[in-house]
Amino acid sequence: MFELSKQFRFEAAHTLHRAIDVEPSRRIHGHSYRAEVTLRGPRDPESGMVMDLGVFRRALDDVRDGLDHRFLDEVAGLGPATLENLSAWIWRRLEADCPNLARVTVYRDSEGDACAYFGPSA
Numbered sequence: 001m002f003e004l005s006k007q008f009r010f011e012a013a014h015t016l017h018r019a020i021d022v023e024p025s026r027r028i029h030g031h032s033y034r035a036e037v038t039l040r041g042p043r044d045p046e047s048g049m050v051m052d053l054g055v056f057r058r059a060l061d062d063v064r065d066g067l068d069h070r071f072l073d074e075v076a077g078l079g080p081a082t083l084e085n086l087s088a089w090i091w092r093r094l095e096a097d098c099p100n101l102a103r104v105t106v107y108r109d110s111e112g113d114a115c116a117y118f119g120p121s122a
């Protein structure tokens, strides 16, 4: 069994309604995010690959395009722009093209924050 991972970065703005830091959170502010997507599975005996990294990159480019330099409050189907919702949103966007999807982790490195999603059945 193998795990194959790829990362991408995106910059985005959002607002958030929360119980603490109410005013600054409600104002539009931005973060730099890093997402890591992990596939788990056997390698194909002929290609020697879990998935061709070039095909993987194309799928991630498409997802990144939906988040980078966006106002996350307006991204369809995301809901409140938390790390939890971002990782689940990325999972949903990739699951059709990446059948061996095992984990999506979204990091906000400047804060030391990270959230990993293992799919709806985990």
Ligand SMILES: Nc1nc2c(c(=O)[nH]1)N=C([C@H](O)C(O)COP(=O)(O)OP(=O)(O)OP(=O)(O)O)CN2
Pocket (backbone or CB within 6 Å): 016, 018, 021, 025, 081, 082, 083, 084, 111
């Ligand atoms: N479980 C989660 N909690 C919070 C998330 C999240 O994605 N998942 N996100 C946020 C905010 O987006 C945020 O801007 C980060 O807030 P915070 O950690 O409070 O950092 P700030 O720089 O805004 O301010 P501090 O001075 O560090 O409080 C909040 N919670």
Ligand SMILES: [Zn+2]
Pocket (backbone or CB within 6 Å): 014, 016, 029, 030, 031
């Ligand atoms: Zn924020």
